[in-house]
Amino acid sequence: MEEMVQERINRLVVLAGKSFFGHSHSGTQLHQVMAVLLLKHASDVWNKTHKTLREKFSDDQAAIDERMKRLRFPLLWENTLEHLFDNRNHPGFATRIDRVLSDLVGGSRGLPEEILKGIAFNADASGLRNRKLKTLVADLANPMLDLSDNVRLGEAVSCLLKSFFGGLTGVGEHYTQPSVSMLLARLLEPKEGMRICDPFSGTGSTLIEMAKHVRSLSGMRSRNVSLYGQDISREAWITAKLHVLLHALDNVHIEAGDIFSNPRHLEQGGLMHFDIVVGALPLDAEGPTVEEARRDPYRRFLRGCPPKGRGDFGYMQHAVETLGPQGRAGLVVPQGVLFRGQREGVIRRSLVEENLVDAVIALPPRLVYGAGIPAAIIIFNKARKTKSVVFIDASKEQIIGRKTTGWTDEDIERIVSTYRQRESVAKFSYVSSQAQIRNNQFNLSVFRYIGSDREGELSKAIILNEDDILKLESELAQVRSDIRMELRDLLGADGDDILSKVNEPLPYYLPEGCRVVMVLDGPLGILMVDATQFFVRRTDEPARSPHKASYLKKSTRSRQPFKKIVAKNSRKTSIVLKKDHSH
Known part of the structure; x- marks a missing residue:
């Protein structure tokens, strides 16, 4: 019964949010919905508490008023969502909502005024936005929707965020x-x-x-935990502050700022240390420069400075350096950090040799970063009593053989139990010694240690030839760079936008059915890359064929500049970016 009630609440909140968002998704819109949800929660608590006090104290209005002031979010009756709904057609409705939210902030505990500064409904007083605001208030003022319970409210907000971010690029x-x-x-x-x-x-x-999984020594759920966070994006910071507030969490300290140049959680003149550090690394984020790493007052980058444009190992080193003596970290990372060489290889080697790496778990594509970028979880442990590393292949969406689009509780339990028991399971997990990792040049790719689904010699050949594949990965990185340069010439300044916004429809100036192919003549042979993966079909187009890479026999021709060739046939128009060997 409780599950059915929660599902109904989740559905009503998500539908209200979708109606307000429309076809556009902006951080401001999300914050506005979350702010009205907060007002809805405060109103429902006000109504329920006031009814209980009226039954208890009857006509003793002074006693009722005194106790109503003790609410976490004290309100006046005329500021409740139901009263606002009854007066939604009065002039200046958006301004009234802004004033109510300002009063809510002023009288509440734990709600900084600055987080609502950018949520003003009156900032966009267009007719469309006013209609959407009235519809949002009407949807949430539904008497069948009770958000007075903190747990139900928190679950509904989590569903709202999942719905909001589910359609966006670069979710991670x-x-x-x-x-x-x-x-x-x-x-x-x-x-x-x-x-x-x-x-x-x-x-x-x-x-x-x-916080939901915090347990006491007796195994009971506990709220006795201190949560800390930081994000360079102010928009994300506002979302996080509202999110934890709607989950009724206390002792939460989330700050805005760059963790490299301005880490906000400090104590005794140094970095604050934590029992657990957890999170997903930002994608394609810049790390510290060589000079910044050398001058870092907290000495976080002694293992090395990450290369320009790849801040992954900068974030990882920060996380490791903020762990306490018994601390553990669980970081979601792009799988490229597991095998890329040069500076990153040096840092990865140091982390392994210091016996900090406890486990590596490959995740399904698109689960974290979207756009088909594979991710993994690395577990670090500063108090390890073993030198083995557990590798787990959880990259398949159906881990235990059922046809499903995601993980079930059984799938998660299988991953967790395999990690805790540190056992090798055919085609699923492998416990490697540090000597084996050293022999593999400190490559932490899960697929280096866990064989392919194919049997026999083919599986062995894939492992033996992985060095060639890793070299091709480096070649492919250059190909992607060349694609951007070619698109900049072909499409103008919009080329980068097309590559970054993979969930947007194809621009009007690209022919429908267009296919972009890169032909790279590298030292290992000719690599043909279908770059159509960087574009997403229109909603009214049939699905495109999957990305394919073809390896041809090795060519002795020297590397030459690319040139653009437009090739047409009777069935499909293709844009081919091909090597020019006519010199």
């Missing part, structure tokens, strides 16, 4: 899918009294999931 920039957050919480097992930090906190969803 600020939002981590619930199944990944739950897996991290199960792997790290937070206990009461701990300090937990997400240094790239985004919407705060991972911190909230960790």
